[in-house]
Amino acid sequence: MSHLAETIQAPIQTTPAHDSSVKTSTDLHGKVGKTIGTPFVDDPRMTCRDVDVFYGEAQAINKVGIDVGCNEVLAMIGPSGCGKSTFLRCLNRMNDTVASCRVEGEITLDGVDIYHPDIDVVPLRARVGMVFQKPNPFPKSIYDNIAYGPRIHGLTGTKGELDEIVEISLKKAGLWEEVKDRLAEPGTGLSGGQQQRLCIARAIAVGPEVILMDEPCSALDPIATAKVEELIAELRTQYSIVIVTHAMQQAARVSQRTAYFHLGSLVEVGSTKQIFTNPRHHLTEDYITGRFG
Amino acid sequence: MLYDYLLPLLLVLTAAAFMVGRKRALRMAADYGGIRQLHSLPNHYGSMMALACLLPALLLYGIWLSVETSVLDSRIIHELPPTLLSQDAGAQALIINDIKNTVSGNVTVNQDASIEAAAARYQAIQQKSRSAMCIGLLLLAPLSSFIAFRAIKPAFRARNVVEGIIRAALLLCSAVAILTTVGILLSVIFESIRFFKMIPLQDFLFGLSWSPQMAIRADQAGSSGAFGAVPIFAGTFLIAAIAMLVAIPIGLLSAIYLSEFASRGFRTVVKPLLEILAGIPTVVYGFFAALTVAPLIRESGGFFGLSVASESALAAGLVMGIMIIPFVSSLSDDVIHAVPQALRDGSYGLGATKFETVRLVIFPAALPGIVGGVLLAVSRAIGETMIVVMAAGLAANLTANPLKAVTTVTVQIVTLLVGDQEFDSPKTLAAFALGLILFIFTLILNVIALRVVRKYREQYE
Known part of the structure; x- marks a missing residue:
């Protein structure tokens, strides 16, 4: 593959913007060579090694290796269709619900392989929660939305304990003051931003270790977005957060580390500051400077 | 020429x-x-x-x-x-x-x-x-x-002229359907009014005895004519209730299986098969009920020491229930499919199993639509004729016992109007009164059902 990469290096490097001594390039199919930067951390919460994802015959993710640290926000950016959402959904095995999807490689949570046949997805998803692109509260009351997870996992014995979990979760999500007087009203009646924070509270209620967020603010207005971003910053103290986003400013604001995906490959990982000020890969630089994507 | x-x-x-x-x-x-x-x-x-x-x-x-x-x-x-x-x-x-x-x-x-x-x-x-x-x-x-x-x-402006004429033609076509409905309704109402001039409304609605044979000549004995519709409506509801007891669980559960659990291949084979059930002519269901199911029930009833009429409400209701299954399952399947994938993802993302997701998220979300579908099915069951004509019998018994013969509104309308009849006696006019009540009832059911379904549709948009 390396000689293949060299053969087409020339035309790309004719672009004067790139310094060929530092920046690697892509092969004929746009596949990217080795990830550059620092994908692995000490004391990781989750580790991913050589992860391949296929939808039927088509390969969506190609040999991705990355760690998720404790108490950090890891942002995943990249152009549409680069596989960042697919990869995110591998982390709590949401891709299991897609029949044609096949995941290879190793993903661990606290050192345990989550794709091991002995692992049941139900407790896994309680430990790795997920917040989706569009707010998707259940058509139930606000209270029942939060109580859903604790109920199905049998986390509480009494009504009092459940009330407490609901209150704590809503407080952590910064929604308590806004909804405490109308817990019995339907969750679908809240505004978009409130609904998204409700979904975050719902994920928190089952006590996860990692929260996956798939473009959580793309359906929200700027004020609601600011509130969710504030919330993410607070949640970092207790959870590991992996966020997929299209808004680069958002990645810059909320995350400590940033990973840049391109056509199913992980191109570059580094501290958010380094990625946005001094990208080492020309694809990363092109993307964050708005040259494509 | x-x-x-x-x-x-x-x-x-x-x-x-x-x-x-x-x-x-x-x-x-x-x-x-x-x-x-x-x-x-x-x-x-x-x-x-x-x-x-x-x-x-x-x-x-x-x-x-x-x-x-x-x-x-x-x-x-x-x-x-x-x-x-x-x-x-x-x-x-x-x-x-x-x-x-x-x-x-x-x-x-x-x-x-x-x-x-x-x-x-x-x-x-x-x-x-x-x-x-x-x-x-x-x-x-x-x-x-x-x-x-x-x-x-x-x-x-030829386009405007042509399109105006086409629009008028379209309007005419829809007017035909509407005017026909209005015409049918008016004719039923006028005949019913003639009937209610002879038989008081309260006698018809609340009378407990139905025996529509009238003396044609003054010196004829025996047939006095009693037009209490309560036994007929009771029979109708009894059979419809039995039908729904069969159709709702089977239809709903098969819809849940097909839309949530079945593999794509299984679904593409089974769903059309289920819908073939809806394509069987009701008269075929009718003789299936009369010739196969009714004797079966009578014999197995005899085995348990129960006396079962050869034309029992149970036989007619069971077969009618089978007939309505595709109706319920197809409507429920549509409604369950309309539940956004985002809700399923949200539930799975919290670690819910498939059963928990179906029971706690999908079914409640789809419930209003399912209720609407069931109401439509009920009005179908009440209006169904051939099965009950062949399998339910003519005796207007006021009973809640499904093993006895009962009669329904549609059966009575058929028997009142079949054969040579004079169209000014209460006997034949009673058919129109029954038809009117049946029409009003199914109309109300349909209106409620459609409103429920529509309200549900707006919920996710």
Whole structure:
């Protein structure tokens, strides 16, 4: 593959913007060579090694290796269709619900392989929660939305304990003051931003270790977005957060580390500051400077 | 004869008019500097001319035919020999009928010579009239086409004219459906009013005994006629309830299985199979109920020491339930499918299992729509006729025992109206009253069901 990469290096490097001594390039199919930067951390919460994802015959993710640290926000950016959402959904095995999807490689949570046949997805998803692109509260009351997870996992014995979990979760999500007087009203009646924070509270209620967020603010207005971003910053103290986003400013604001995906490959990982000020890969630089994507 | 080829000829003229109109529009476009100078497309001008050719001719045709009969009748009566003239309107109509039958050639008995003569005269006048109409039509069509032809100018808004006519035609079609419904409803209401003049409304609605045989002559004994509809409605609801007890669980659970658990391949095979059930004619279900299920139930009832009527509510209800299964499952399946994938993802993302997701998220979310579907199915069950005619029996028993024979509204309507009946006795008019109540009931059910379904649809948008 390396000689293949060299053969087409020339035309790309004719672009004067790139310094060929530092920046690697892509092969004929746009596949990217080795990830550059620092994908692995000490004391990781989750580790991913050589992860391949296929939808039927088509390969969506190609040999991705990355760690998720404790108490950090890891942002995943990249152009549409680069596989960042697919990869995110591998982390709590949401891709299991897609029949044609096949995941290879190793993903661990606290050192345990989550794709091991002995692992049941139900407790896994309680430990790795997920917040989706569009707010998707259940058509139930606000209270029942939060109580859903604790109920199905049998986390509480009494009504009092459940009330407490609901209150704590809503407080952590910064929604308590806004909804405490109308817990019995339907969750679908809240505004978009409130609904998204409700979904975050719902994920928190089952006590996860990692929260996956798939473009959580793309359906929200700027004020609601600011509130969710504030919330993410607070949640970092207790959870590991992996966020997929299209808004680069958002990645810059909320995350400590940033990973840049391109056509199913992980191109570059580094501290958010380094990625946005001094990208080492020309694809990363092109993307964050708005040259494509 | 020209008359036989009139309509094909008219169509040929219409096609020609289309060509001519289109040609003229194209030529005008060329004269005025390009197709963009025309207000409408050449086809619109052609269509306009075709319609101008066809519509007035059809209108004339329709009017002529509707007026022709009465004009002919009155002329024939005028010319009848005095021996055939009668003061009685009924006898007069009979004579006209005889003449017309002779004209169309379906007479079996030997006719009076004067009637034969009148028939020949009738035929002659009719032929003359038809020829006149043909000539009129064949003059009118080119004339109206010519007027349209003259109207074709680049600024003429042919598209608006054509589309206006098409819209009117669409309106006419939907009006046919609506007016028919209104007509049926009105006829049922008027007949019912006649019935309620003879039998008081409260006797009908709250009477506990149904025995519609009336004495035709004053000296006839026995049949007094009792028109208490309660046993019939009780029987209807009993059978519908049994049907729903079968159809709701089976239909709903199969819908849940098909939409949430079944593999794609299984679903593509089984769903059409289930819908074939809906395609079986109800009369086939009827003899299945009467000849297979009813004896089976009677015999197995006998095995347990129960006395089961050979025409039991249970047999009819069970088979009707089977018939309604695809109705419930198909509607429920649609509703369950309409639950957004995002809700399933949200539930799975919290670590819920498939069963928990179905039970706690999908089913509650789909419930209003399912209720709407079930209500539609109920109104279907109440209105169903063939199965109950064949399997439920005629005895108007007021009972809640599904092993006994009961009767339903639809069965009674059938028995009241089948055979030679006089249409002014309470017995036959009772059918209209029953029909009216049935109509009102299913209408209310349908309105509620549609409102529930619509409200549910808006929930995710």
